[in-house]
Amino acid sequence: MSLPRHLAIIMDGNGRWARQRALPRILGHRQGVEAVRDVVEECSRLGIGWLTLYAFSHENWGRPEEEVGALMDLLASYLGKELEGMLRHGIRLNVIGDIARMPASVRAMLLDTMERTRHQQGMVLTLALSYGSRDELVRAMRSLAAALAAGELTAADIDEQALAARLDTVGLPDPDLLIRTSGEMRISNFLLWQLAYTELYFTETLWPDFKPTHLHEALHVFAQRERRFGLTGEQLREGPKQGGGSH
Numbered sequence: 001m002s003l004p005r006h007l008a009i010i011m012d013g014n015g016r017w018a019r020q021r022a023l024p025r026i027l028g029h030r031q032g033v034e035a036v037r038d039v040v041e042e043c044s045r046l047g048i049g050w051l052t053l054y055a056f057s058h059e060n061w062g063r064p065e066e067e068v069g070a071l072m073d074l075l076a077s078y079l080g081k082e083l084e085g086m087l088r089h090g091i092r093l094n095v096i097g098d099i100a101r102m103p104a105s106v107r108a109m110l111l112d113t114m115e116r117t118r119h120q121q122g123m124v125l126t127l128a129l130s131y132g133s134r135d136e137l138v139r140a141m142r143s144l145a146a147a148l149a150a151g152e153l154t155a156a157d158i159d160e161q162a163l164a165a166r167l168d169t170v171g172l173p174d175p176d177l178l179i180r181t182s183g184e185m186r187i188s189n190f191l192l193w194q195l196a197y198t199e200l201y202f203t204e205t206l207w208p209d210f211k212p213t214h215l216h217e218a219l220h221v222f223a224q225r226e227r228r229f230g231l232t233g234e235q236l237r238e239g240p241k242q243g244g245g246s247h
């Protein structure tokens with residue numbers, strides 16, 4: 001079965017999971033962390049090279065202070081508990097987003113975990129934190145403008161590679177598959193540039209209920225898809241030609 005090299009997930013539905021049980025939203029997030037743990041472990045076991053999780057968006061800063069604080073605490077506790085497991089499974093932690101906005105204590109834990117897992121050769125686990133794709137694109141364009149103003153680049157040097165090299169995702173392949181849970185069919189400002197040719201998979205399952213079996217189902221559907229990258233099915237079946245699609 002052909003596996004995605006890079007799987008990205010929008011983990012949605014924690015609040016609804018809690019509401020269905022008349023529980024506070026934060027208990028939905030807490031259950032969501034259990035799902036994170038299982039999915040990370042299963043992806044690593046299956047040999048997926050890159051897993052990217054949308055854990056906290058740029059827009060999530062607007063949620064009630066109590067919920068934001070609780071999410072930061074959950075993240076810190078996750079990092080504290082999972083370091084040993086990451087080391088055991090060869091997982092390398094990576095972060096995308098405007099992490100300068102994260103509380104100093106969480107930022108320090110993130111940097112420490114990244115440093116300690118830096119040389120690991122297994123799956124790269126990327127957490128999107130304080131992440132918004134438009135924000136990322138604006139930061140990349142500002143960096144291009146600065147290079148242009150400094151005379152390091154000319155307008156003709158600005159191409160797809162030059163922009164991609166300034167995104168937070170530099171070094172990561174584009175996702176092959178995006179999963180979004182909870183029945184919402186939106187991208188919600190996640191990896192807008194990088195998802196250009198990604199296969200999309202939406203499921204009604206709420207994130208806290210998303211188990212390895214649901215992951216297997218998504219991977220099975222992905223394996224059946226024909227990815228054409230702008231070419232025709234016939235061209236793909238004939239084999240690669242010079243000057244074909246860009247991916």
Ligand code: FPP
Pocket residue numbers: 011012013014015016017029030032033036053054055056057060074075078127182207
């Ligand atoms: C969306 O559910 C989920 C989030 C905004 C946060 C996701 C965070 C976690 C799963 C836990 C922390 C992450 C890690 C990596 C330890 P929602 O609150 O928008 O749900 P709703 O749409 O049902 O209200």
